[in-house]
Amino acid sequence: MLQDVPSVQYKVKIENFSLLQRSKLEKYESSLFEACDHKWKLSLYPNGNTNRGGKGHLSLYLEIAQTETLPLGWEVHVNMKMLVYDHNRDKFLAFQDAIGCTKRFHPMKTEWGLDKLLPLCTFNDTDSGFLVDDWCVLGVELFLVRDTGKGESMSLVKDLKQPPHIWTIDNLLGKRNGKNLCEQFTVGGPGDRRWFYCQFYCRGRSENFDAFIDYPTLANGFLFNDSLVVEAEIMNIGLVKVLVRKANLKGFICFW
Incomplete structure (x- = not known):
């Protein structure tokens, strides 16, 4: 899916990308950035995350950082899409997980992303428009979902x-x-x-x-x-409490 992005709030332009691919660096992590009341970072595997079946692909992940400052039992629900800039169309190509774009970050799962963002043969092909003059722009569209859903809590006296x-x-x-x-x-x-x-x-x-x-x-x-x-x-006696929570989406677009 192609989309326009009106503003850039965080941007890192990766130049000489081919040198990064030829280096022995398995993963490159971005600097920490703040979005939607939390700290985040992006992790890029220029040759694919082979441990997760991403060999031959570009792998990109979003990780929540500084979780030690979060309260016990914390959860963060995020609506996210990975973005790759298309030089030819001057638009961003948006990718999301096949099982949905809303992800739940918690102490046992602090990272979400795509093992197979793009095949390297497609990404490295200059005609595709993703890697032109050996530089590219990658990013994530991020929306924090707060207190959404309905339910109930029941306890016996x-x-x-x-x-x-x-x-x-x-x-x-x-x-x-x-x-x-x-x-x-x-x-x-x-x-x-x-x-x-x-x-x-x-x-x-x-x-x-x-x-x-x-x-x-x-x-x-x-x-x-x-x-x-x-x-x-x-x-x-069963005591039932009805839980009605309001939804609030707070957006952030990070480019890397």
């Missing part, structure tokens, strides 16, 4: 010791054709109080039990002076 809630419904048969009855009760102590509703549908139907118990059965030993005792016990 430990040591839930709560007696059953007992509810006495008087004059039940007289309320048979009326509305459903509802009573509120609490579970937990003063500092951790949870509110619940106990509902009883007098018409013999509820949202949770379509046929909880029929009236002939109720009349056979469950009713006393037209009163019914209902017991509700909370066995477990």
